[in-house]
Amino acid sequence: MKxxxxxxxQKVYQVVRQIPYGRVTSYGAIAKYLGAARSARMVGWAxxxxxxxxxxxxxxxxxxxxxxxxKHHFSGTNLMQQLLENEGIIVEEDQxxxxxxxxxxxxxxxxxxxx
DNA sequence: TCAGTGACTGACC
DNA sequence: GGGTCAGCCACTG
Numbered sequence: 001m002k003x004x005x006x007x008x009x010q011k012v013y014q015v016v017r018q019i020p021y022g023r024v025t026s027y028g029a030i031a032k033y034l035g036a037a038r039s040a041r042m043v044g045w046a047x048x049x050x051x052x053x054x055x056x057x058x059x060x061x062x063x064x065x066x067x068x069x070x071k072h073h074f075s076g077t078n079l080m081q082q083l084l085e086n087e088g089i090i091v092e093e094d095q096x097x098x099x100x101x102x103x104x105x106x107x108x109x110x111x112x113x114x115x
Numbered sequence: 116t117c118a119g120t121g122a123c124t125g126a127c128c
Numbered sequence: 129g130g131g132t133c134a135g136c137c138a139c140t141g
Contacts, residue, residue, distance in 0.1 A: 026123085026124095027122070027123055027124085028123065028124055028125090031123080031124090031136095036136085036137090037124080037125095037136095038123095038124075038125090038135065038136050038137095039123090039135095039136050039137060039138095040123040040124055040136080041121065041122085041123050041124085041135095041136060041137065041138085042123095042136075042137055042138070043122085043123075044121070044122040044123060045121075045122080045137080045138060045139080046122090047122050048121085048122060048139095050122095058122080061122075062122085063122080063123060063124085064123075064124065064125095068122090069122055069123080070122030071122085072122080073122060
């Protein structure tokens with residue numbers, strides 16, 4: 001039984017869905033929120049599997065420097081960038097400009113216990 | 116079964 | 129300050 005793994009993936013999808021419009025986050029941030037900061041690759045794998053899931057704004061998930069490492073996995077090579085720009089995010093050479101400005105931390109946004 | 120790969124990250128040199 | 133290495137875990141051949 002690997003239901004726990006499924007749960008991990010589901011959690012990833014749930015967090016990604018919570019990303020507000022015009023915001024982005026990183027694989028590590030999600031992984032850290034899920035208590036698996038060292039398993040950021042699993043988040044990336046979850047995104048790969050996210051194609052099977054509806055309403056997963058995977059384009060809002062980039063690596064820690066705001067680089068669109070996963071754009072190649074989208075239908076078009078520019079689709080990911082187009083989607084981000086459509087939300088008001090500036091993307092240049094596959095990298096988000098002022099990434100930290102748009103960065104959305106699930107650990108802070110979803111955890112209402114701390115401020 | 117074993118080994119290689121990957122939408123990552125942090126540490127080290 | 130930039131390049132390299134190792135760790136992480138699941139999937140594929």
